[in-house]
Amino acid sequence: MRNLKRILILLIVGLTVGAASFTRATLSAAVVKVPDPTKVVMIVDRDSNDIAFMDIASKKIVGRTFLGNNVNPHMVMMSPDGRYVVTGGTRANKAYIIDAKTLELVKVIPVDIAPEHLAFSPDSRWYYQGNPEGDSISVIDMLSLTKIKSIPGLVEPLNTVFLPDGSKAYVGNYGAHWVGVIDVRRHELLKKIQVADVPGVAKLDPDKYLGEIKGINIPQITNDGRYLYATDTDLGVVAKIDPREDKVDKIIRVGKEPWRPYMSHDGKYLITPNNGDQTISIVDLRTDKVAATLEAGENMTGVNFAAGKAFVISSTSGFVYVYDMNSLRPAGRMKIGTNIQLETATTDTKDEKLYLADSTENAVVVIDAKTQQFEKIMNVGLYPWGTHIMDSKDNYCH
């Protein structure tokens, strides 16, 4: 009996020591700077070569990840599972992977030339980094954190969108008039979908169509994942693409030189900012017809939706144009500043506030969508080029 007691005591002591050592190992994790990745705005600073993390509640910069000299990051995005923050360094030709909690740079992966815009597969497994000057997409496996493949054959791939089931990805080729379909299982170009015919007048005006192509920026997916809509800037159209058959279902003519489509959060409308005639076209997605064409500003770089309104960023004029999405009428214009350059914005998940990158003032402008008042958060980094909030419906770049 005494021996039995000794054995039990030894077992208990052993288990306690083991448990204590396991607990010590668990608690030894690196310093967590962002416990909840949904509570920060990520700001990509092109000239200070870093990603700044701003706490949404306090509007303070809580962390900053320096990527290296001469990197010039372009677009920042968090993986859908909230584990990683990634960006493409346009000047360094590399992809940068940051731990979303510790904000430590954990991996630098060489990609192709001038990486800009990027996308994640819905399961967070694949990170597609577009390389417009390399005419390719670099495929990065987020489990092994390695580049597993480069998808060639694209023409200035500007943006990529995955289907909700992750089976296919669609690439906007700004240097052509077709959308590339990628088989995500094999990471190969599966199909090219031409969005519209080049008009016959091209024969009389070859300079317009042969000098420089402004093709497709992004195929934007509907909320239900059933269709994609892609603008062609040169052709002035929006093409509705059926991803089941990968064919163009309908062509909608909009204003001159549409930049790209932006989906309203309720899925009823899409807006194209038309820089050729300084208007916006509002397309009703139930009828696939232009519901309104309204006056806007010059050099439009983005559209955000909040509080039942659309906010259209006019980059070089320093204005944000506002439209009522119920009446489809203009609802005012906000002057953000004089002699400034505005970039792109993200919207919070409550659809209440916008976070707009104001590059020449090194600031982020926080816009209250309801009151249309704004506040500038200065010194967020040099030349902030874009912002990102996890799960925001308005995460985009230009």
Next chain:
Amino acid sequence: MVRCRLAAVIAMLLLTASFAAAQNSTVSGRVANAQGGVIANAEATLRALPPPGTPPMPNMPNMPNMPAAMERTATAGADGAFTFANVAAGDYVLYVDASGFERSSQTVTVGNQAQNLTITLTPLIVPGAEEGAAAAAGVADTQLLLDRIKQLEARITDLESEAVLSEPETRVKRIEVYVDQNNNIHDQPVEGAKQQVTYQRERVYRRQTINEKIEEALAAAEDQAVKIGVDATTVAQGAGRTTGVGPNKKAYALASADLFFAAKLAQYTSFFADVVALSGAAPDREIPSLTLLNGYTARLINQNELNLREAWLRTEFFGQRLGITAGRLDLTNYFDRNAFANDETTQFISDALVNNQMLGLAVNGTGVVADYDPKNAFNFKVGFQQSNPDATSLSDSIYSLAEVGYTATPFSLPEGHYRLWYRNNNGSVDSKHAVGVSLDQKLSPFVGVFGRYGQQQIPGDWDRYWSTGLSFAKAMVFNPLDTWGIGYAQMDLAAGDKEHLTEGYYNFQLTERLRLSFMLQHVLDRQNDKFGYLLPGLRLQAAF
């Protein structure tokens, strides 16, 4: 008995342990650098992967959040070794972090067998970082240098194959500073210092190609330069009499050339001038219609003579909501700007379908226009202009206009613009007052309807005018940028004269700078004599 009990307990513990071993396993490893040197204190994390079939899009909008994945961490000892015991069978991601090194990440499938892995970490080189991170991690200097050389070689290869012009970018930036009595500058407020605005050069590094640099230089030069534009149009028309007496089977041609100058003078202040010359014969010299059959005729003062039509300054205030334009101008250009019937160069050629005939005023003169546009549904305009160039004072020849505009989307239709205007002319004219409305409403993305109504007061009565029509674009056209329209206008003067005018046009956009239009007009006048004419026409316009 005691020995029996002891044997039973030991047997039970062994059974339990063997059962657990059948379900779980051990994942262990050793962390080293590329040369095999041990890396101590590395942190290893083992994360369970979701089982196959788990819905994608965790944390994405409209999708249920997935439960947090199971994660365990362990710290490697001084020998670089780490162990995870009791790991259930399944798929995992094992990643290892060490300060100064890139993260190693790999998938691990755990079965019944224990796994022992070798983890090799690569130094993380961040050019410009304050400290050599790998050095901080205690890596030997020689090894650090070798790694660094390897990284630099890779970087040189990158640069050789992908180099673009990449010079430092300099930019002048407006900054706010605080200047004290000694002219010392402070970034923050200091007692006795005044806030001032100054300008300072900022140097940044950005990837720029030579094309981008050239484009920027051209844009900057263009911004400073005087911009010149040309609008040259030739209109050929034929006239066949359909009823009444008068000239018949005649041909007419009128050539017009406008030269525009525009320059930016200051912030939100610009200058514009338009010099025009016309020559040729328009049908309006022979056909005595109440309205001009060729809208260009209004510009014709003397043949082959240059005329300064407009020369004005424009500046904007109050967040660019209020614009003031002053100088020599045509006030009617700023009012009743109907989207479908307002431009004789690309739309209808008949003046009755370009302008509301009750607006009056045919001569340009000195004037001012103020337009207030808050960019909501409403906008307001008011202006005045000298109406008679021969008048000796402005007070005897003031022509003034006011307009309220409204943008609407009625009955779920696309946008429409609605305007109400009032005109007053204190010069020596028959009509002092006039009022009118104008609308252009899209019925669909391709079809728009327009309408105008106006009436002017003359002694004892009113002259009346109205017009309407349809405009088509983007559909039912030969080329995507072509437009066409049909319209009808009617003049009904108190004196008894009446005119019915109908026109259809089709405008081919051949290139961005070249357009060709075909027009067909019919005018029927009932004045002292009744007459009617059918006028086919052609218009070639170059604008650049």
